[in-house]
Amino acid sequence: GESVGLHLPTLSVQEGDNSIINCAYSNSASDYFIWYKQESGKGPQFIIDIRSNMDKRQGQRVTVLLNKTVKHLSLQIAATQPGDSAVYFCAESRDTGRRALTFGSGTRLQVQP
């Protein structure tokens, strides 16, 4: 069936290092991908998104890479900070007119001081 999944449930990195969070999707018709950050007690917060006609998109300290050949999505966080500790979700949607998102199960990022 269709699924959006994450490779690792928990990622622990040292402060200042770069973090890479991976996500796999199975539906080749997916044309929009988005990363969210969810801190404890809060709702998901938008980080960055990318459309299927792109391979890479950069934001402030974050980069999303899309490999459509292997249906893989990654989020790179440069110079990881303690405030980056959270659960990160990838999500995808297809152009169905309703744009409802299908979420992955999430990766917990722990930043060690």
Next chain:
Amino acid sequence: ETGVTQTPRHLVMGMTNKKSLKCEQHLGHNAMYWYKQSAKKPLELMFVYSLEERVENNSVPSRFSPECPNSSHLFLHLHTLQPEDSALYLCASSAQGADEQYFGPGTRLTVT
């Protein structure tokens, strides 16, 4: 967060109670969503409203009843819930034709 607000933030209810969750968005969006977030499970889409019309009901039990009186407000009416319905209920909104959804802080629901 002032973009999308949800009340109450926490709710404990018995299986015979009737309660309602409220969501309000201050972003001028015209699409609103209810999601359920359970422990160790991905966010599950429940309902989608676009221009105040329900456009999707994702096989949600009838004990959950949504209402969208206008483009800024969304309710989720709850009755005769089960303990397995305990979860974080998240509301989101988006602009028509846009993909990015903005989430509220959620209502933590516990059914006893």
